[in-house]
Amino acid sequence: MTKLPMTRLLAGCVLLTSIAAQGAEGIPEYHDPLADLTIDTEGSNYQFERSSLEALKVHDPIEGFNRRVYRFNGQFDDYVYLPVVNAYETVTPRFVRRGVSNVFANLADVPNLANSLAQGKFQKGGRTTARLLFNSTLGVLGLFDVAKAMGLPQESEDFGQTLGFYGVPTGPYLVLPLLGPSTLRDATGKAVDWSIEDAAAFLDNRHYMNDNPWAYGLYAINLRYINGFRYGSLDSPFEYDQIRYLYIKLRELQIQQ
Amino acid sequence: MNRYLHYLYVSLLALAGSLAHADDSSYPVTNPFLATIVGTPPQLAAPVPPETEVRQTDLAVTVLPERHLPPALSRYHDLHYRLAWHNEPAPLIFLIAGTGSGYSSPRLDYLKRVFWQAGMHVIILSSPTNHDFIAAASRSGLPGLGLSDARDLHTAMSMAVEHARDKKNLQITEYRLAGFSLGALNAAFVAHLDQSLRQFNFTRTLLLNPPVDLYASIRRLDALARTQLDGVSSGDSFYEHIFQKLARYFAESGGTDIEGGLFYGIQSSDSALTDAEMAMLIGAVFRFAAADLNFMADLVTEGGRYAPAGEKLKVSTSLTPYLRRALFCDFSCYLETQLWPVWNNANDGKSIDDMAWDTSLYSIAGFLRDNPNIAALTNADDFILTADNYRFITETFGERALLYPHGGHGGNLQHRDVVATMLHFMEGDAQ
Numbered sequence: 001m002t003k004l005p006m007t008r009l010l011a012g013c014v015l016l017t018s019i020a021a022q023g024a025e026g027i028p029e030y031h032d033p034l035a036d037l038t039i040d041t042e043g044s045n046y047q048f049e050r051s052s053l054e055a056l057k058v059h060d061p062i063e064g065f066n067r068r069v070y071r072f073n074g075q076f077d078d079y080v081y082l083p084v085v086n087a088y089e090t091v092t093p094r095f096v097r098r099g100v101s102n103v104f105a106n107l108a109d110v111p112n113l114a115n116s117l118a119q120g121k122f123q124k125g126g127r128t129t130a131r132l133l134f135n136s137t138l139g140v141l142g143l144f145d146v147a148k149a150m151g152l153p154q155e156s157e158d159f160g161q162t163l164g165f166y167g168v169p170t171g172p173y174l175v176l177p178l179l180g181p182s183t184l185r186d187a188t189g190k191a192v193d194w195s196i197e198d199a200a201a202f203l204d205n206r207h208y209m210n211d212n213p214w215a216y217g218l219y220a221i222n223l224r225y226i227n228g229f230r231y232g233s234l235d236s237p238f239e240y241d242q243i244r245y246l247y248i249k250l251r252e253l254q255i256q257q
Numbered sequence: 258m259n260r261y262l263h264y265l266y267v268s269l270l271a272l273a274g275s276l277a278h279a280d281d282s283s284y285p286v287t288n289p290f291l292a293t294i295v296g297t298p299p300q301l302a303a304p305v306p307p308e309t310e311v312r313q314t315d316l317a318v319t320v321l322p323e324r325h326l327p328p329a330l331s332r333y334h335d336l337h338y339r340l341a342w343h344n345e346p347a348p349l350i351f352l353i354a355g356t357g358s359g360y361s362s363p364r365l366d367y368l369k370r371v372f373w374q375a376g377m378h379v380i381i382l383s384s385p386t387n388h389d390f391i392a393a394a395s396r397s398g399l400p401g402l403g404l405s406d407a408r409d410l411h412t413a414m415s416m417a418v419e420h421a422r423d424k425k426n427l428q429i430t431e432y433r434l435a436g437f438s439l440g441a442l443n444a445a446f447v448a449h450l451d452q453s454l455r456q457f458n459f460t461r462t463l464l465l466n467p468p469v470d471l472y473a474s475i476r477r478l479d480a481l482a483r484t485q486l487d488g489v490s491s492g493d494s495f496y497e498h499i500f501q502k503l504a505r506y507f508a509e510s511g512g513t514d515i516e517g518g519l520f521y522g523i524q525s526s527d528s529a530l531t532d533a534e535m536a537m538l539i540g541a542v543f544r545f546a547a548a549d550l551n552f553m554a555d556l557v558t559e560g561g562r563y564a565p566a567g568e569k570l571k572v573s574t575s576l577t578p579y580l581r582r583a584l585f586c587d588f589s590c591y592l593e594t595q596l597w598p599v600w601n602n603a604n605d606g607k608s609i610d611d612m613a614w615d616t617s618l619y620s621i622a623g624f625l626r627d628n629p630n631i632a633a634l635t636n637a638d639d640f641i642l643t644a645d646n647y648r649f650i651t652e653t654f655g656e657r658a659l660l661y662p663h664g665g666h667g668g669n670l671q672h673r674d675v676v677a678t679m680l681h682f683m684e685g686d687a688q
Contacts, residue, residue, distance in 0.1 A: 028661060030642075033536075034640055041483070054496075235358065236388065252500070
């Protein structure tokens with residue numbers, strides 16, 4: 001096991017460049033990163049405490065209910081949703097899963113487009129239109145995400161963002177059964193998006209899905225499959241509080257841009 | 258003779274490698290704070306199989322059947338651990354997570370894939386300071402002491418291994434051990450303890466970015482959260498300031514992807530975070546870990562500092578007020594308010610410096626120096642180390658000190674040269 005340090009030493013001796021970066025005997029010289037910072041030794045600045053307390057102020061009037069739903073979602077994930085998703089991962093080849101994700105993402109482009117246009121984001125709207133066209137004509141029903149391969153990333157715009165764009169406040173924080181963190185505004189937006197998808201009946205998808213109810217099951221599995229979030233992943237007894245803040249901030253970011 | 262040839266061969270190989278890539282293959286991030294946050298650029302990382310291809314599962318074992326937890330925290334009653342295994346006989350390596358990290362942390366998942374791919378069974382355990390371990394496996398409920406944490410870990414490891422053997426028919430040829438950060442200090446103490454107990458007889462123990470004097474490292478982490486920032490007035494929120502920078506970056510770049518590669522993009526833009534901001538961000542993450550630790554230790558020992566003693570925490574109970582209080586107590590505050598009083602009672606006439614010494618690598622220096630099967634890997638710019646701590650590592654481990662000039666606190670652990678060094682130590686000929 002002494003081999004490696006020896007080789008490193010040898011390499012260090014031969015290479016002038018590495019000798020320059022290293023101190024005596026090939027040992028890299030200590031550098032104290034804290035030396036370059038200004039540290040408040042008195043601890044009287046309270047920057048961290050003030051900011052963190054501020055972040056905990058989220059309008060959450062039905063917190064008790066939300067926390068129950070949050071726990072339910074976590075357990076549903078553990079016992080039902082994720083085992084199904086894992087089975088889905090095991091039994092279906094990757095290209096099929098990607099195809100399924102792409103089909104549903106393609107359908108979601110309709111509300112994306114509507115919301116881009118409603119917010120006056122014409123350039124973005126233009127890109128979404130192009131995506132829709134490329135994917136629907138070139139890719140068979142969007143089964144292969146041609147647009148992504150062409151460098152047009154999916155522009156996710158939902159009605160919750162549109163409402164936010166026009167200054168509608170978030171309203172109280174909500175944890176939706178199965179769907180997870182949301183706010184009153186975003187939950188309303190979600191309902192509107194689904195009705196846009198419904199009304200547009202793009203490629204007659206609703207008709208098809210109603211005739212084949214398993215498609216809704218696949219929709220639900222895909223919804224979980226493409227969402228990387230796992231309950232418990234923040235690894236803290238205060239996960240609920242942290243997710244609540246992060247959700248609100250990430251939505252703000254999406255709306256601002 | 259064979260061995261000598263092997264040396265020569267490896268040396269020449271390494272030499273050829275370093276000559277060929279003298280400039281582009283070494284770890285490129287020279288800022289220790291940035292390195293700690295962004296890790297290794299994907300093109301320089303050692304390739305590992307995707308998670309879905311690893312034969313693995315999460316299991317749970319009851320370590321302390323008598324422990325009672327309120328409904329809000331009942332899911333921490335059993336100790337959860339992650340197991341990746343092979344169907345053939347293989348060495349088993351335990352991985353111990355660092356401060357405030359659990360068995361599912363991404364850093365350890367990467368290391369898991371490295372060692373699994375190299376043919377080892379892997380068991381990942383949460384840090385003894387993590388809330389789940391405190392609840393499920395810490396007998397005292399007060400982690401932060403070298404020996405008592407090692408005893409808790411040793412018990413948890415024995416139970417996990419029996420449990421895993423039972424569930425998955427593991428065939429284990431030998432035991433190895435590795436830990437990251439505080440988990441590395443834990444690993445050193447567990448190896449030391451096992452030398453007396455003779456249960457696992459670890460053939461290799463690898464300390465990745467260990468602290469040397471835990472309490473000195475704790476003070477340095479606490480200091481990070483008190484970094485003075487330019488451009489943030491005393492009334493502003495630090496997080497708002499960071500989010501504004503993100504928003505500005507998104508507005509300018511037109512990007513929408515709030516995930517992979519984000520940080521590299523920002524750091525090369527006008528909205529790049531300053532050193533002070535990155536230090537503060539790292540410090541804040543550790544302060545939240547300290548809040549978890551303070552809250553959970555107090556709850557298990559029924560101290561009543563945060564959640565009132567005797568209060569039944571239901572699933573619907575808001576924990577936010579307790580978090581608000583716990584956020585004021587950093588690691589040093591935990592030592593002073595919770596750990597020291599209890600230790601002092603049991604160790605009459607000793608000082609807090611004695612307590613610090615007992616939980617430092619100094620206290621087991623002889624064991625570390627003379628044991629050819631223990632190595633330490635760290636960086637010259639790891640901010641948890643003082644100059645003295647760093648010198649201790651170089652002097653104590655000698656040739657088994659695997660040192661790199663850059664990488665901050667663990668930022669270079671995915672780099673292919675570093676991974677090769679780790680595996681080389683783990684799989685090298687026994688001494």
